[in-house]
Amino acid sequence: MKVIVIGGGLAGLLSVIKAAEAGAEVEAFSLVPFKRSHSLCAQGGINAALNTKGENDSIQQHFEDTIVGGDFLANQTPVKGLVEAAPGLIYAFDRMGVMFNRTPEGFIDLRLFGGVKNRRTAFAGATTGQQLLYALDEQVRKWIAAGKVKEYIGWEFLSAVIDDEGICRGITAQDLNSMEIHAFRADAVILATGGEGMIYGKSTNSVICTGSAAGAVYQQGVPFANGEFVQFHPTAMPGDDKLRLMSEASRGEGGRIWTYKDGKPWYFLEEWYPAYGNLVPRDIASRAIYKVCVxxxxxIDGxxxxxxxxxxxxxxxxxVRLGGIMEIYRNFYGEDPVKVPMKIFPAPHYFMGGMYVDWNHMTNIPGLFAAGECDYMYHGANRLGANSLLSAAYSGYICGPNAIKYIKGMQKSAADTPQSIFDRELARQTEITQSIYNMDxxxxxxxxxxxxGETMITDVGVVRYEKNLLRADEKLQELTERYKNIGINDTGRWANDVMPFVRQLWNMLQLARVITLGAYNRKESRGSHYMPDYPERNDDQWLKTTKAYWTESGPRFEYEDVDVSLLKPRARKYD
Amino acid sequence: MPDSIHLKIKRQNGSRDLPRWEEFKVPYKPNMNVLSVLMEIRKNPVNVNGEKTTPVVWDCSCLEEVCGACTMVINGNVRQACSALIDKLPQPITLQPLSKFPVVRDLKVDRAVLFEHLKKVKAWVNIDGTFDLGPGPRVPERERRWMYEISRCMTCGCCYEACPNFNSRSKFIGPAPLAQVLRFNKHPIGAMTQEERMETIMGEGGITDCGNAQNCIEACPKKIPLTTAIAQLNRDTTIHGIRSWFRK
Structure with missing residues (x-):
């Protein structure tokens, strides 16, 4: 049994560990050393209904909060699995040595987060993602030391190798130092390649989050689901190179949002949403801040x-509880949040949409799986804070075993696949690469x-007007034309940064159109997708998952009913 | 404020290529950092002499000083480039790759050895499996706080660059992994396999290679108490040595 995992964040590393525990031979590919993957930028915490604060929290309540938070667009059966597994996952992390903050009795402490009324978020200071990622990195290192996992650091995934029966038999990837391209055989391939913040130019995401891998397999026939649902995090530091996240935990721990009105502080979230106050879900807080400013x-200061x-x-x-973000604000803004309020504005943060997968996390291409932010599964139209570390971990946790189950039922293995299948894909990728080197x-x-990025943030942002979405799509088509006239400034065949970026840019442009046209088509407002032309949620027509298929002339859209078998859709209210 | 930013960058096409200096001038904007200046160069790769050149190659990922990728030597000091704010740096700003690791290209270096050393000291809690066995051990909050401090290590390499006892030929495992050994030895489950870690750090390239220069703590961007950890570990190895002598 041979499994390839792409991506060294939470979803990828848990896929690696679970596949290795099941006895598979695993090859793990990552752009950066696992420890530098984007999961480490998650700050506030990870949700699980541990109910250790005497608040009668329950799995059912976690389920309902997640479904309502997602404005009923998430399929409910998989979400049920997610929340049920959450406590066990936290305990496994705890045994790995994650330094969760503790109660005076030494139990895992919990704090409050947005869109909920019970304390449900386990945390390690304000660097929870870092601590979870490091724990998994350490566990994977143990497997590497034991010779059961082989790592390929500094390699970029280019494409899935698909045989004539349409089955995934491996991948092609490029070594970003030697620039060589190779094909690798595998019985199952798991993509855990994260979100695509770079499509928005500046976001809270790391620069490696281009969505290029998802864009590549989208062009190979994997539908991209719910692309139009992009979460804007309400509290990020404005910046020139990056919009740095200031965790929702700051509000969970009592932080208040305000601006001046008539010369006096105005706590607009507390006034507009008395029931949840500053802890309304992110889409609602972002829209409120947008309204107040724009x-x-x-x-503040106009x-x-x-x-x-x-x-x-x-x-x-x-x-003790927010040290990590206080440090970021001090380092990058030069002011101390203990003494002066932080200045913030919404920023692109998380992609609820992603590769379309079945409930076992397999795409429509047999043998090709997706887990973590790059899939579309758990968050519907808006993700609740601290549910992302959970869904990343959980999807990896089940994706590994699902891949093994798939391999055990295979008719013939990747080893039986003719070499010509791999040579064919290798030749195709070599040609693409060469054509980029030749761009003059x-x-x-x-x-x-x-x-x-500027187009996406202006026209496909917090508030989306029909005419602006059309303008954005025209701009994207113009950029696609201009792409063909790129001059590559570096034709070196050693550690060339420009060549891979040009390839990523193409894949980003494909997904940018999926996001933009998906938004244009969806004539309603739901969760993070807000159209003033259609301000209400419309369940009669739009309680549907968007599926975008790649075609030569742009994305083709299909729609699929959402599983609402466990909780009947109702109005979403936080006031 | 100056109207442009003057950079001197040490460039190299590979570890066998001779390094050369190339200078750039980039229009000044408020709130820039070293990485945002490098990103500007990418959009118009022309040096100070007006010659077309290749964009500078460097490593980066998170841009918020959590991932450790963009570590380089800036005006002679080892640090992360993302948090090196232009307004606080005297010009011309010199950028050099880390000196104790093989250069890949320009400012990008190969730090694989850092992870090899973590492997060598078995810097992990040896759990039986990721299945659900219920809650882990209870941990006092005050114990957690110092273990958390150590577990924030980004494996960026600053302490290696500053340490006079580490170079590309030495076998010293370096300051950061030693602090990790202490953290895992004190963790309730990690403590069960502490002998394995102790044997490693008492061997070649281990704790006795530390010359107590104390440069590491100065260089650490996360202010991890490296020297305190190494001192504590020194006492622990003595006790471990005596104990294992009695067990013979």
Whole structure:
């Protein structure tokens, strides 16, 4: 049994561990050393109904909060599996040595997060993702030391190798130092390649989060689901190179959002949403901040920013529970959030959509799986805070064993696949790469990327007007044309950064159109997708999963009913 | 404020190629950091002499000083480039790759050895499997706090760059893995296999190769108490040595 896993974040590493535990031979590919994967930027925590705070929390309540938070677009049966497994997952992480904050009795402490009323979020300071990722990195290192897992660090996934029966038999990948391209055989391939924040130019995501792998297999026939649902995190530091996340935990621990109105502090979230106050879900908080700044013109100093205020809290309490983000704010803004309120504005953060998979996390191509942010499964139209570390971990946790189950039922293995199948895909990828090296036009790929990001953030952002979405799609088509006139500034065959970026850019442009046209088509407002032209949720027509298929002339859309077998859709209210 | 940012970058096509210096001038904008300046160069790769050149190659990922990827030597100091704010740096700003690791290209180096050393000291809790066995051991909050401090290590390599006892030919496992050994030895489950880690750090390239220069703690961007951890580990190895002598 041979399994290839792409991606070294939470979903990827748990897939690796579970496949190795089941006795498979595993090859793990990652752009960066696993320890530097984007999971480490998750700050606030991971949800599980541990119910250790005497609040009668329950699995059922976690389930309902997640479904309502996602505005009923998530398929309910998989979400049920997610919340049921959550406590066991936290305990496994605990045994791996994750330094979760503790109660005075030494139990795992829990804190409050958005869109919920019970404390349900386990956390390690404000660097929970880092701590979970490091624990898995350590466990995988143990498997590598034992010779059961082989790592390929600094390799980029290019494509799935698909045989004439349409079955995935391996991958092609490029070594980003030697620039060589190779084909690898595997009985099952798991993509755990994360989100695609780079499509928006600047976001809270790491620069490696291009979505290129998902874009590549989308062009090989894997549908991309719910692409139009992009979460804007309400509280990020505005910046030139990156929009740095200030965790929702800051509000969970008592942080208040405000701006000046008539010369006095105005706590608009508390006024508009008395039941949840500052802890409304992210889509609602982002829209409120957008409204206050852009529509009412009440941003601090006349700019697009409002205050996130923690100055009323005890400094030691803040250090122990939020130290990680206090440090980021101090380092990058030069002001101390203990003394001065932080200035924040919504930023692209998380992609609820992703590769379409069945409930075993397999795509429509047998043998090709997807897990983590790159799949579409658990968050519907909006993700609740601290559910992403959970869904990343859980999907890896079940994807590994599902891949093994698939392999055990296979008619013939990858080893029996003729070499010509691999040679064919290798030749195709070599040709694409060569064509990029040959680009000698006048356009700079980084400038095309910048323009794509500006278009996406302006026209496909928190608020989406029909005419702006059409304008965005025209711009994306213009950029696609200009792409063909790129001049590559570096034709070196050793550690060339430009060549892979040009390939990623193409894949990003494909997915940008999926997001934009998916948004244009969906004539309603649901979760993170808000169209003033259609301000209400429309269950009669749009309680449906979007599936985008790649064609030469742009995405083709199909729609599929959502599984609502466990909780009847109802109005979503937080006021 | 100057109207441009002056950079001097040490460039190299590979570990066998001779390094050369190339200078750039980039229009000044407020709130820039070293990485955002490098990103500007990418959009128009022309050096200070007006010659077309290749974009500079460097490593980065998170841009918020959590991943450790963009570590380099800036104006002579080892640090992460993302948090090196231009407004706080005297110009010209010199950028050099880490000196104790093989250069891949320009500012990108190969730090695989850092992870090899973590492997060598068995820096993990040896659990039986990831299945659900119920809650782990209860941990006092005050114990957790210092273990958490150590577990924030990004494996960036700053402490290696600063350590006079580590170079590309030495066998010293370096400051960061030693602190990890202490953390795993003190963890309630990790403690069950502490002998394996102790044997490794008492062997060649282990704790006795530390010369107590204390440069590591100064260089650590996360202020991990490396020297305290190494001192504690020194006492623990003595006790471990005596105990294993009695068990013979």
């Amino acid at each position: 529509e009412m013109g009440l941003g 700019k697009n920013q409002v205050y996130l205020d923690l100055t009323h809290k005890d400094p030691e309490f803040l250090e 036009g006048t356009e700079n790929p980084y400038i095309i990327h910048e323009e794509m």
